[in-house]
Amino acid sequence: MLEVKNLVKTFRSGDTTVIAANDISFSVPDGQFASVVGRSGSGKSTLLSLLGALDLPTSGSIVVGDRDITKMRDHELIGYRGRSIGFVFQSYNLVPNLTALENVMLPMEFAKTPKAERIKRGKSLLQEVGLQDDQMGRKPGRLSGGQQQRVAIARALANRPQLILADEPTGNLDATTGKMIFDLLHSLSRKEKTTIIVVTHDLEIAGKTDKTFHLDDGRLVSNNRS
């Protein structure tokens, strides 16, 4: 269970204080597929950063399983991010001088998974997301956008995380490829029993998720079950 309580995030912009997350509270049960929608600047990406322990909230708590990640120290957060969270970004963010397989193996290396196991799981994940064997040795620059996003999804799943956070995963893809990527995420969440929270502009995609959170000016304005 992911439980967010009274989450506030403010930051300074010149002389003004911007409230990026304003007293947000919600929960997502394990294995659910949830989406966050809202206009640009509504605080979607900030919320995702906070959920992924990439940034610290000004106040409030985020409890994943039985641990409040806002109380964790820096080194604990590194471990938490590596083992419990998987990230999928809009612009893929693969390491450019590593091959597709090496990119997938990277989080496992940080989690100190033995090399043989890393290779085995890395190949298996890449096959699962639909990458051909001959594409596994290619660097990101030689893969299409859709293929890079598949590699990013495989990388996010590498350490069998409790939670996958996806920020506009289909934003840079054409409609057909975007739908394929979304379906892939959906099916993998079912198969791996992973909680997925996806930030999207696409209401059609949001409509297919188990839960949708609407944000406006940093506030959670509705919490709908699809």
Next chain:
Amino acid sequence: MNPVGRGIRNAFRNGVRTGAIVIILGLSIGLSLTMLVAQRAVENKIKSVKSSIGNTITISPAGFTPGSDANNALTSDDLAKVQKLAHVTSVAETLTDRLPTTGSSAPTFGKFGTGSDGGSSTSLTSPITLNAHGGGMGGERFFISGGEGGSLPADFSLPVSFIGTNHPANLTTDYSATIARGAQISGTADSNNALISSQMAVKNNLKVGDTFTAYSAALTVAGIFNTDNQAAQDTVIVSLAALQRLSAQGGVVTSAVATIDSLDNLGNATSAVKSTLGSNADVVSAQEEADNTVAPLNSVKTVSTFSLVGAVVAGAVIILLVMVMVVRERKKEIGVVKAIGGSNLRIMGEFMVESLTLAVLGAVVGLLIGVVGGQPVTKMLVDNSTSNTTTSTQFQRPGGRTFAANAEPNGGFGGRFDAGLRRNSAVEGLRNVKAQIGPGLLLDGFGAAVLIAILGSALSAGLIAKVRPSTVMRAE
């Protein structure tokens, strides 16, 4: 792939940039190494010169100038007081004079060794010939610069030097001379026995037992010595007492060398000699002479040390700027790696390896530059330094007589010529600095490269630590 492998791989992400960095870094490390080579070579030379100093004190008349009419010579009575000082084991006294060859015409400028009495001459002809337009003996160039508008007469030959000494063995040692024929003369006996060089013997067709004329007296060739020293080839050695008598300079001494019982007592003994002789004499210990001799090398050492530090700092700054640029360029990537579980330490390690890889590649290029450039650059620095400083330095003739290298016009030709010989000899000794690149120096070179890499990546490590993983989201 481990952080080391990834760091090395990162160093080659952009081949053109890596190549440019390696070349620039190579030049910097090469310059560092070249300066290190020069510094070590000069240090070794200084050490060698200082370790070879003897426990002696050179005494010469205060303000003595060649060709001067002033009678400012020392006397044997002065030196007898020195002989009695504590720690002084012996005093080798010498009297120097110069005689023109009988029948030789003197040029219209300068003073040309007319002898202490102004009229003596010798039947000997100097074995050294002179080219008035330069390009003289042994490849050396000697110029006539004693006056303006002068010229050499057709029958001119160089004056012959006469040295009287009470320790002829010391003198032959100073000249690196060996008695080839005949025997060593006595320094204490007042006899007309003389030692001449083999070149002088050939030039004048003399052999052991033959006689020649000087100061209107007949001198006998008691021994013939071999030497490469050109000043010595032009010199006749007789006993001190004999030259004082022949030149009518009873008790006069133009220089002396006092030997002290140990190096530990050299300083105190030098002070005692200075105090005893007062302003009558210039007293210089071997230690002071060595210090004066290596002064030009010390300036090379200083220049090379500053250049070394400058080059190392330049290398570190190059790496630092490159790594700062790389960190800024890869800020998003660092954020991603942190987001998926990479620790600061691990990412810093990768950048450190990348920096080290560039530095080691630069070191390889730098070592090549150092190996090729070490000796020529050292030689150039030493040559420049010695040629800049020796023009105003005094050099000592083996007999103990000191001449200013830039002798004043009154100094006369003989003095200038002799000083030139000694100068060249002293300078050549200093210039003979061997720059060698051994394993120790190579290790030092690599050590410098590692130091450069560590210094250069320190700031980038700080920047890496500051990159927050949320950077990756903001970049979205």
